[in-house]
Amino acid sequence: MLEKKTFQNERLTYRLDIVAQEAIRANDAIFLRETGCRIRELRVLRLVDDSPGTTFAEILKSTGLERSLTSRIIQSLLAADLIYRENSPEDARVFFLRTTEKGKQVRRIARDLSDRLEVILTEPLSADEMAQLNGLLLRLGRWVTSAKYKESLHDACVI
Template sequence: MFDQFLTFKLDLIKSEMINQANIAYKSVCGLDVRLLRVLRLICDEPGITATAVKGQTLIEKTLLSKLLAELIERKLIRRTIHPGDARQFELWPTVAGKRVRKDSNELGLKLEEEMLSALSSREREELNRIADKLVEAFRRSAATESAKYSG
């Protein structure tokens, strides 16, 4: 019954892919998908604030605080007081964090290739194109809704 809905199918695919990725990432990098998602973003945008990380990763504030504390404890990121707003921190990758990110990206590409092996190369490209289009549409919609209620 539920399998007729695209949202159910997407959730099933996502859950299965994350479960498989968590097993591989934990054994190779010692981190799960959520921790790597946060680490990758900090590596891509050094000096980013936790508020911006929350907005881009869609991770709830309390959980994000725990993830950041774990990454700091593992010395994969560091934080500094934001020069323009002492109430906020800037987050920076460490050398070790950059190395873990690089290793995890290589593994991630291999994992994704394996997990999507039921699709042809052309189908994978099309799936990515469609997913990008939907993500962009949802982000525009969310920004419009946010602006409507904040102003």
């Protein structure tokens, strides 16, 4: 009997995306049940908690999510009393986001859950392999966000 292929495409970006999406899909319902929030909502909550006073534009840039989805997530977090907003005294169109005490508690629960789920996700890897994977991802992350990478794309006439 032939073994089912894990990936339909062997491109690196495809494989990274599939691994991430499968893990998110498997864990999203767990996060929703335990915290009342989906993974994307928790990511935004974490960003607000890490940077009190952050703005919509900063969250948009940090997450890479679509504008309308980011807006819906923020509205959901506001409605759940996990974050609150303050209008800018200089520009009424700008508002600053901060985490409520309830939001901080949800984030603590999510962090503990995330730690436990990550152990399960990385179970097939040894400690040395995890260290190597983390180092490689850090290098790739720095590279794809660098000016040199964008310059290389431009030079290759890709963009």
